Amino acid sequence: MLADFQIRAVLDNAARAAAREPSTASALLACRRVTPMPWHRDVLDAAVQRARAAGLTIPVFTVVWVAGEPDLADGAIRYDYGTRAAVIALSVFTDPHSLLRTCLHELAHLSDFSSGHTYSRADLESRAEHFVRSVMMC
């Protein structure tokens, strides 16, 4: 049983994370759009294949490749619950291993968003990281 102050701390952390996530997507989507190298697309395709093979349902999504900036995340997702439109923004300034990790993380979010379940931000992040770890170990 959690004490009130512990519950407040959990909610505060989730709220902070939720407030950060949309701004991360907005910041990344505001970066200069670029054409990826073939290996960037190959890594994304591999991530989608691995995610599907691992049982995730991956609906259609749009990818925006950007010249990410050093203080931003390598990837982010924007999902519209009304239209079910998903945009995944990915920075081209990342190494293949990190890009694969980032793609799997965002694809896990996409699967969760489109599933119809409602997860807290903390649960979404936890689920995505758990998924990445499970797939990267294979």
Ligand SMILES: [Zn+2]
């Ligand atoms: Zn995330």
